[in-house]
Amino acid sequence: MDKTNAIKLVEKTFGGEFNEDRYLEFVIEMFGDSSFLKGAPKEYLWKEYGEYADFLRYYGTYKDNSNKTIDILSVKLKKNRYRDRSRTMQRNLIAKWLENVNKDGAIVAFYGDDPEDWRFSFVKMEYKITEDFKIEKGFTPAKRSSFLVGKNEPNHTCKERFLEMIITEKNPSLEEIENAFSVENVSDEFFKEYKNLFLDLKDKLDILLKDDENVKKEFEEKEISTVDFAKKLLGQIVFIYFLQKKGWLGVQRDSKTGKFKEWGTGPKNFLKKLHTGGYANYENFFKEILEPLFYEALSTQRDDDYYSLFDCNIPFLNGGLFEPIGGYNWKEINLKLDNEIFEKIFKVFDRYNFTIKEDEPLDKEVAIDPEMLGKVFENLLEVIDRKSKGAFYTPREIVHYMCQQSLIDYLETNTNIKREDIEKFINLSGFSTSEYQRKLIELEKINEQLSKANISSKGYVKLLNEQMETVKNINFPISIIQNLEKVDELLRCVKIADPAVGSGAFPVGIMNEIVKARSVLTPFMMVKNKDMDIEDRTFYKLKWETIQNCLYGVDIDSSAVDITKLRFWLSLVVDEESMDDIKALPNLDHKIMCGNSLLDEFEGIKLFDDSLLETVEEEEGEPEKLKKLKIEKENLKKVADELVLNQNWKELKPISEKLKELNEDIKKLENKYKKSKNQNGGAPQSQITLSDAINIKRKKSQQKLTKLKKLYKEYFNASGKHDKKYYREKIEKLEWELIEETLIESGNKNALEKLEQYKKSRSKPFFLWKLYFSDVFRRENSGFDIVIGNPPYVRQEKIKELKPALERNYKTYTGVADLFVYFYELGYNILRDEGVLAYITSNKWMRANYGEKLRKFFKENTSIKEIIDFGGEKVFETATVDTNIMIFKKGYEKDNLISCVDFTKIKKYNGFIDGIKSNRFKIPQSDLKENSFNLSPPEELNLKKKIEKIGIPLKDWDIKINYGIKTGFNDAFIIDGKTKDELIKKDPKNKEIIKPLLRGRDIKRYGYEFADLWLIFTRRGINIDEYPVIKKHLEKYKERLEPKPKDFKGKWKGRKAGSYKWYEIQDNIAYYKEFEKEKIVWQRVTKEPMFCIADKGMFILDSMAFIVTELHIEKYLSTILNSKIMKYYIDTMTHQYGNTGYLLSNQYVERLPIPKIPENEQIPFIEKADKMIELNKKFLNKKNEFLKSLNLTKITKKLETFYNLSYKELLKELKKQKINSTDDLENRFNNYKKELNEIKQEIEKTDKEIDKMVYKLYNLTGEEIKIIENMN
DSSP, rough: OOOOHHHHHHHHHHHHHHHHHHOOOOOOOOTTTTTEEEEEEEEEEOOOGTTEEEEEEEEEEEEEEOOOEEEEEEEEEEEOOOOOHHHHHHHHHHHHHHHHHTOSEEEEEEOOTTEEEEEEEEEEEEEEEHHHHHSEEEEEEEEEEEEEEETTTTOOHHHHHHHHHHHTOOOOHHHHHHHTTTTHHHHHHHHHHHHHHHHHHHHHHHHHHHHHHHHHHHHHHOOHHHHHHHHHHHHHHHHHHGGGGGOSBOOOOOOOTTTOOTTTTTTTTTTHHTTTSSSSSSSIIIIIIIIIIIITTTOOOSSSOOTHHHHHHOOOOBBBBBBBBGGGOOOTTTOOOHHHHHHHHHHHTTTSSSSSSBTTEEEEEEBHHHHHHHHHHHHHHHSSSSSOOOOOOOOHHHHHHHHHHHHHHHHHHSSSSOOOHHHHHHTTTOOOHHHHHHHHHHHHHHHHHHHSTTSOOOOOOOHHHHHHHHHHHHTOOHHHHHHHHHHHHHOOOOOOSSSSSSTTHHHHHHHHHHHHHHHHHHHHHHHHHOOOGGGGGGGHHHHHHHHHEEEEEEEEEEHHHHHHHHHHHHHHHOOOOSSSSOBOOOOOOEEEEESSOOOOOEEEEEEEEOGGGOBBBBBTTHHHHHHHHHHHHHHHHHHHHHHHHOOOOOHHHHHHHHHHHHHHHHHHHHHHHHHHHHHHTTOGGGGGGOOOTSSSHHHHHHHHHHHHHHHHHHHHHOSHHHHHHHHHHHHHHHHHHHHHHHHHHHTTTTHHHHHHSSSSSSOOSOHHHHTTHHHHHBSSOSSSSEEEEEEOOOOOOGGGGGHHHHHHTTOOOOOOOOOOHHHHHHHHHHHEEEEEEEEEESSSGGSSSHHEEEHHHHHEEEEEEEEEOOEEEEEEEEEOOOOOEEEEEOOOTTTTTEEEGGGGGGGOOOSSHHHHHTOOOOGGGOOBTTTOEEEEEOOHHHHHHHHHHHHHGGGGGSEEEEEOOOOSSSHHEEEEEHHHHHHHHHHHGGGGGGGEEEEEGGEEEEEEEEEEEEOOOOOTTTTTOOEEEEEEHHTTTTTHHBBBOTTOSSSSSSOOSSSSOSSSOOOOOOTTGGGGGGGGEESSSSSOOOOHHHHHHHHETTEEEEEEEEOOHHHHHHHHSSSHHHHHHHHHHEEEEEEOOOOOOHHHTTOOEEEOOOHHHHHHHHHHHHHHHHHHHHHHHHHHHHHTTOSSSOOOHHHHHHGGSOOHHHHHHHHTTTTTOOOTTHHHHHHHHHHHHHHHHHHHHHHHHHHHHHHTTTTHHHHHHHHHHHHO
16 A cells, blocks of 8 residues: 555544444555455354453454464443453453464454544463473463554554554564554653653753843752753653543533533643643743643642633642642742743654553553653653663563562461462452453452342342352452451551662552552452441552552652652552542652662761660550450451351341341440540550650650651641641651751761751751651561662762761671662661562672672571572663562571572573563572572582582682783773884884783683784883883873873873873783783683683783693693583573673682592593694684685674585675685685584584593582583
8 A cells, every 4th residue: 555545544543433444444454465354244242241342343364474363353342340350351351262263363443332532452362382392371361452542542653553564565474463562662762752852851941040040049049950840840741641631630611501510521632722722821831831730720729629720620639749849939930941842742742642551461552651651750860961871670570570479478477378378369469360350340249239238138148149159169269268357457557668769660569569459358358348338448549548558768869759759649540530529649758758768877977866766656556455345346247257158048037137236236346446546545655654764855755756657647648738838847847856866965966067958958868767767667576568679770889989888887888899789788677577678689799709798698687588580681671780689588597498590591481470480499598608699409509519529619729810901991002913013123122011912702712813912011110211112102092091180070081090100001910920821711701611721921801811820730620611510610600791691700710619630630631631722723723724815804703603604605795895706715615614614523522522521520420410411
């Protein structure tokens, strides 16, 4: 189809309401064929889906070139109040269809009674290939990706992707269809555009500050940066884009009645209407429209929600998002941003779909959802200018997994329920199976009918029987049912902290897991307690309760704090279904806070007296009398529950009467409970009755702490501006009074003056966990139940100013540890006993020297539940760092078993979660060694121990291991052979300091390929004037060679600071004479460990290391180091750098266990080494001989291994360099190829012989050899 007609078709199909004929026309053009349509469409539907759909309509089946099948379907939907479950049931309906008809995927149009907006979806079945290569269906549910399209939906992405597909007129594959529905591409595209909008907005603000002295003064006084202002403003606009989808904004009067319409009827493009003057005229859009909307309409309570400026209803939202950043005076300050910038912002945003429903792992919308927005925000955190790259965002499947695992560990610790039952319960919370979901909804319906039925009617009895039968059929873990109230209460009261919230991925993620889990319990709780009000268990109320009771977070970046709060507010807005009374959002200032979470001190001075926490508050604040009343009430409820659940209905009437009596008794007890609580003033006596030994001053401080807790709670729910200001000031005053009292008591009055500057600052260089979150630390067994997160990956070179404080505060401190290390110890410190920590961090701590203290700390103080080492697998899109997940429980347990996954040993897996769940193994914690955490199954661990028992670490031999030479600027000091000859010709004395040089890439197994490169070795202390020719040569690079002065600020063009002179190599190589000896050399970071013997006088760069010894054992050692057994051992104990390979630094090589054997027993190994050296030299010479004959301008990777090419492929490579073939080329090529392959075979044969000898040396069994062979 030509482009013009294709544009028309795509526009008609996706830009309007659902039309079946247009839909089929589009599908025919997309697949380039109509033969797959099977005549008149047929309608189907299974009974269990009748509540969600009128019918499923089948049109035909498309088959791609690889015989994968895609059905073409449409589904007419019914309106259903169970929004989340309806979405899942839609996916499961198609999954059941595909499984029944044995198809791979489906293109589906989902539409309802109002076809203006509809969903264009691709559903694909997921299968697992079993070990015997059979397809296992239903291993994971189907996955759905969708575009929201129609009259009211911008669908730029959808149109763009399918326009291209139609124009190309080819038969698309299933994979190409799937890629067209990719949400990741939207995320990347939106981030790039969002970043550019942010930078443009920041530039406009910078210009405004430069031109307007009043604005500049206001920003300086309120400590507002243009970076933070631009980020917050864009966040506010994005929030409105989500909000307007609910129809809450710009609600107008009914033209007939004159009354305002209901919430939900506002325009879905409210901002666009504001911008085009639809509600009010303006000259400056920001000053006259946006500021009043944000800081007046949305943030001020009005009795009737009417906002006169726009002559419409706008809800009061509260929460802090729509408060002026830094409290700037928006009414007085003339902050006039150019209208053009907003035109540009709206033009970009209007191209995308904004959906208020966050994606789930199995159901994704190709749109901007709050979770994707979190990813965009987190990537933007570190962006301050156009050179910034952004931060790292934890993938949602990893967040989902870690949140679930931490909750499972928490529930296992605090109940006697079997772990497998808890796992089933938590995993079920996602409603992953259609059958389970259908039965759960059936149970909810029965519960609803029971609540309305007459207790003495026959229908009531029938409903009770149906209720019991449904509970049995759900196959829900009985142990969870037996502990419903306890599990629900544990989830309601769990205390969770993220000490580096970023964009809020973990706090929001674990909130969703808690809410889903508690919602799963709801229908079962209603079975046991028919008086329960379902309205108290809506998603909205459960989220609100979870945010208020459970979640705490900190970040040093104020933008991160704003983003996390915004995501919580968005999450609440998603589930606010009320059309009558839109609730004000909570204030999260004292739930998600700004500060340096690693430090609770200031310049070495402790800022809060922990002993003020000694008076423990009971979790519910109940005195003993109230506790007894509660127990009595619960006992009576159990009796009532037993009567309701009793299946003997013969004497229903008397039982019913008894139930009424019991309910009356329960109500009396509840009244008694309330009355008793009021008599006690709702506060436990223990808070105010303190030991006589505590002085009055301390008593007052503790009372302030108690008052703070109450104020935090009241502020959370406060909505009026006056109330919020009142609570905020009271809280700040009490917090600073407690800090000041601590300083005065400890005699540190001087610190008060220095701290004054931080009183009004949002971000502080400290964070007082036990003051700001005192409710968590004033309970019995104080601390958090769960600490979870993705601590920042900051290299140790960038935290120099923090190191003294870190050293004072952390046992795991080492001068070279990266920042994340201290977050582990912080997490441990703020956990309560048996609390759970779950982090994803760099995995360097597992093997690096700086991680030894941390490994020791874990071994001695924690019970490690899980370690997942991702090795070189790329978890983060933009980060090269290798990562691991660590989950531990605070407190050491003897005989603890760790669940482990090592991705470096997994060959195939379908996504990270499948890789984790399919490759677990357990090892005793006692088997982990402080010098390196090795994750291996027991049989591999035993093999490692055997190798270590037989071998002796190289560090215990009479050898020396050193690094190569670091010049600081190779271009100046490394020269080619031609330059070397010229320098020596000009002055023969130069020969003294020009040395042959090997690079890492020159190293092969048993040999090296000298590239005719030479090192100008001007070591420390050399008199450069004795080598004037060399000095003149180096002077060409003098600017780049100068060492950085100590006090220099800014960007330095030369080398790093140091005591060397400009002409000297950078590092002080005190052991330089060792290069004059024969040595074993290797590359320090390499994909394949390779060791060779380098001749006397050969120098190497710092990317390499070398061994020298007086024992004359180089050849014996080289055979062991190059063997499969040592490759296996290196695999188990070294750090890997992603795709770069192994880190073979000195600390690892010196631990390699090599058997010491008598000289006469070394002879066979030496003979084999000689043979391998000779064979490799012969191979290299022969290879280079042929390559040299070709007169190449460049030796490409393919030409480097020409012996693996066909003659045709060789000609293709030569053609790229415009080299013509000669008459004898083919014959020569074939001869060289044959000869080289013969040498290769001889090398491989000798290698196997050496391996056999080494296996015998270590006394390995056949099974042990098999493990090593399989790993290599």
